[in-house]
Amino acid sequence: MMKVLLAQPRGFCAGVIRAIDIVDRALDKVGAPVFVRHEIVHNRHVVETLRAKGAVFVEELSDVPDGAVTVFSAHGVAREVEKAAAARGLPVIDATCPLVTKVHVQGRKYVRRGRVLVLIGHAGHPEVVGTLGQIEGEVHLVGTPEEVAALPVAEDAPVSYITQTTLAVDDTRAIIAALRARFADVTGPDTADICYATQNRQAAVRDLCAQADLLLVVGSSKSSNSRRLREIGEEMGKPSYLLDDGSELDPAWLDGVRTVGLTAGASAPEELVQSVIAAIAALHPVTVETLDGIEETLQFRLPPALDRLPSRNRAAA
Structure with a gap:
């Protein structure tokens, strides 16, 4: 089973x-x-x-x-x-x-105060493109700690940062640490202000991988938060795959697996999760259990x- x-x-x-x-x-x-x-x-x-x-x-x-x-x-x-x-x-x-709009408001506030603004995010992502276009004045985009080192900004300049909402919390912490190491005056939101859904889903995947032999993430390859969930599984040493729905399940992924961890990115509907369960059940007898976790009630x-x-x-x- x-x-x-x-x-x-x-x-x-x-x-x-x-x-x-x-x-x-x-x-x-x-x-x-x-x-x-x-x-x-x-x-x-x-x-x-x-x-x-x-x-x-x-x-x-x-x-x-x-x-x-x-x-x-x-x-x-x-x-x-x-x-x-x-x-x-x-x-x-x-x-x-509304959480993306909150980032726009924070960014404009920092610029009005005369601070150098750094946006932590992935170049070309629609949210990043929109955020860059919502803020008048220069915004420096960085996606790695190495890019922080290359910023053309004086070390005594007042620096503030904002973040793409779907980033990995750990990656964001590393970039913020790099900013604080390089610049003397750095302000910005706490990592707790990163999208609640992003944080909750990443924490849930870590709990899942502690018990599962394999991680399956339902979501689009275009989805930053879905890709990051798969990457967390890999970081935790578990074979991890991203799939749109049950039709993309490779039976070979299940070889030697006793417990499958299954999650979905923030833009994937529950019916697609159920399609993956159905695809697994077509190959093996299964039991389905939901881990204890946060019940999200925000509207x-x-x-x-x-x-x-x-x-x-x-x-x-």
Whole structure:
């Protein structure tokens, strides 16, 4: 009998739930199509489900027709995008995660105080692109302690940092330590201020790997937080794999395994976790158990702009 241990918590976080709900409610209210700039979250199944309901995903604002309801993704956008949408009079619903918005506010506060701002994050990630574009003035992007050493900043300069919300807490600590070692005056949020969902899922994976022979992470290869969960498993010496759903399970991964640890990134729905369990059960008799862990109850309010959308019934009248 093979045991499947489920991490707690796993899967959708409050920011992802809010973003998907925004698109769903916009579609319900105004009808299809509703245009979404970039993937609403990094999960193919979520995107395809919303596309089937009438969401249209575009890469650039120029791809949105005049007058079309437009949703900004959970990762956030640059101010230039916001201004371009306003200039065209597009009805915009901003699905940026409130915790990402909090990072934007912190960054602007540090710049107003005249401090050199460092953003800890991965170059090219949509959240990082949006954050860089939300802050007026120079922002230095670093992703490793080595990049801290190369910063073109005087050692006596007042430095503040902000972080991408989906980073590994341990990696962030190392970069913050490198900043404090190089600069005399460093301020920034505590690592406890990194996204609660990121921290909770990483801690749960460590608990999972203490008992499992193998780690499976359900999530997209585009998802920074999902990739990091797999990396934590590897760091703990466990074979670790990232898969979109049960169809990607390789039976060879299960050879010699008695206990499978299973979790999901913050943008992966529970139905995909269940598809992996079903794929394992098709190969071996299984028992399923959920580890004790944090029960997440946080909910984010929906943006008021949703209420201002004209309903299709009213429009038809």
